[in-house]
Amino acid sequence: MVRKIIFLLAFSGFLLLLNFCDAPRENPFDPKASNYTNNPHVTSTITVHHLYPPFKPIADAQIIVKNLGLFLITNRNGKVIFEHPPVDSLEITVTANGCFPKETTLDETTNDVHTIYLNAMPEISAVHFVSNYNNFEQTPSTTSLSIQSHIYDADSPLDLKAVYLFNSDYHFSVDLTRDPNNDELFGKDFYVSQISPELTNAELPELNFFLIVKNLNGDSIINGPYTIRRVIETELQLLHPADGETVRDSVVFQWVNPELTFDYVFNIELLKFPSFESTYYRGISGDASQFTVKNLAKGRYSWRLEIEDKLGNLCQSYYINFYYE
Numbered sequence: 001m002v003r004k005i006i007f008l009l010a011f012s013g014f015l016l017l018l019n020f021c022d023a024p025r026e027n028p029f030d031p032k033a034s035n036y037t038n039n040p041h042v043t044s045t046i047t048v049h050h051l052y053p054p055f056k057p058i059a060d061a062q063i064i065v066k067n068l069g070l071f072l073i074t075n076r077n078g079k080v081i082f083e084h085p086p087v088d089s090l091e092i093t094v095t096a097n098g099c100f101p102k103e104t105t106l107d108e109t110t111n112d113v114h115t116i117y118l119n120a121m122p123e124i125s126a127v128h129f130v131s132n133y134n135n136f137e138q139t140p141s142t143t144s145l146s147i148q149s150h151i152y153d154a155d156s157p158l159d160l161k162a163v164y165l166f167n168s169d170y171h172f173s174v175d176l177t178r179d180p181n182n183d184e185l186f187g188k189d190f191y192v193s194q195i196s197p198e199l200t201n202a203e204l205p206e207l208n209f210f211l212i213v214k215n216l217n218g219d220s221i222i223n224g225p226y227t228i229r230r231v232i233e234t235e236l237q238l239l240h241p242a243d244g245e246t247v248r249d250s251v252v253f254q255w256v257n258p259e260l261t262f263d264y265v266f267n268i269e270l271l272k273f274p275s276f277e278s279t280y281y282r283g284i285s286g287d288a289s290q291f292t293v294k295n296l297a298k299g300r301y302s303w304r305l306e307i308e309d310k311l312g313n314l315c316q317s318y319y320i321n322f323y324y325e
Helices: 002-021
Strands: 042-050 062-065 070-073 079-084 089-095 102-107 113-118 123-134 142-152 160-167 172-175 177-179 182-191 209-215 220-226 238-240 245-247 251-255 264-272 277-285 290-293 299-309 314-316 320-324
Touching (some): 123 220
Parallel strands (some): 042 113, 245 320
Antiparallel strands (some): 042 079, 142 182, 160 172, 264 299
């Protein structure tokens, strides 16, 4: 009786094992599996293109197929063709010079030809970040900052969704605006008081600023840090022509040289009324305390003096009005 019971239990287990073996199979090398192929290898094609029209192919893109342990490089047409054991999917990482990397999973059960699109990484160059200390005769002086940069995107200038300057110390950010005459030129002027009313000119060179550029698809880059090397916080004293003075023959502009400890030059800006036409006399030696201009057209003028260091930081005086006859 005991032997009969043991036999029945063993036979039931054998039937269960047969049912289990008939369950759906996913092993591509198993002849009974749904994805079995007589060929031990299959061929796949991957092409890599830019994300935006005209969808140019990307040569020398590096492709890692993680689940197969393959490393591939696209040809000049942005294409790779390779054989591999049958799998349901390909786990892909793609990198290329000038593009954001991309990780993706490609479905091999429905298609063996795949296209991957990479977003071009914006290129930041020619960043010019300077300070401007502005003297006023009747009101408190102010300090402003100016940043300008060229930003190139190989996909399209329209792919640049946002460009802004950021400082984490004061949780400050300001958007840069695109030059209406140059799609690749961005800039912004803003006052130091916008960062913080308590921030002093002496503390300003201690801060790090970063440029953040965002694309339409959400990719972004952070460049920096950018710093203000100095603020030329100097009160300029103008001597001649004095306010309201009438000048004849040559105009001798005179001022008190502050004799600063770094290299600098003087600039003179001359405004003609009523057109406000501006004329600059630049690069006057830092040792000078006067500059002569001859043969001005008769009329009313305003002039001001600037100090400029080698980095482009400025200190500007207030305007002085005079007449030339």
